[in-house]
Amino acid sequence: MDMTKQQRNKTVVLPFLIVILFVALGSCSSDNEEDLFGDICDTTDVSYAGFIAPTLQTFCNSCHSAEAPSAGIITETYEGLKVVALDGRLVGAINHESGYSPMPQGQSQLQECTRLKIQAWVEDGALNN
Ligand code: HEC
Known part of the structure; x- marks a missing residue:
């Protein structure tokens, strides 16, 4: 056929x-x-000095400086950041969770890997490392 x-x-x-x-x-x-x-995205051993501080310098410190902190929240210093890291507001705000003001205000959400690294640093105890 x-x-x-x-x-x-x-x-x-x-x-x-x-x-x-x-x-x-x-x-x-x-x-x-x-x-x-x-x-x-490597979220192991995220360092405050090596990753967290420079990231916040880029995206947050213009509004959350030590001299004129929006909402009284200071992201510019370790001591200031530790407060919102340990009470959950840092992760809630960057992940745009309901009940938190989405940060960085007026800008697009941080990259997923950046957020995962910040979250890992908080979960590891928000150390000054
Ligand atoms: C353009 C200014 C601006 C920038 C940039 C900014 N913030 Fe904010 N942030 C504010 C203001 C104003 C508030 C208080 C008003 C509000 O809650 O909406 C606030 C509130 C917050 C809060 C409290 C949220 C809550 O629900 O209690 C946290 C935590 C925070 N910011 C962290 C950050 C972080 C981390 C970044 C960088 C990723 C950032 N902010 C960038 C202006 C800013």
Whole structure:
């Protein structure tokens, strides 16, 4: 039984498209895995001096300086930051949790990896490390 030209085309083209589709989906999901599961985001041993302080300098201290702190909250010094780190407001605010004012105010939310690192530092006791 001879296949028509049209049938032959289908039997060749369809598997080819399916292979392309899986290759495309495969590369897509592995990209997401990298983002989600931390190949890039290392949350171990986050240092106050090395990561937390410079990050807050960039995103927070303009409003939460020691001299003129918005809402009385100081992110510029370790002692000031420790207060909101330990009472939960730091993590609540940066993660935009309900019941907290979303921070940084008037700017887009911090990158997920940055938030995960801050959260890990708080969970490790908000040390002056
Ligand atoms: C443009 C100014 C501005 C910036 C930038 C800013 N804040 Fe705020 N922040 C405020 C003001 C004003 C308040 C008090 C009013 C309010 O709660 O909305 C506040 C409140 C807070 C609170 C208390 C939240 C609550 O629900 O009790 C925390 C914690 C905080 N900020 C941390 C941060 C952190 C951390 C950053 C940087 C990631 C940041 N802020 C950046 C102005 C700012």
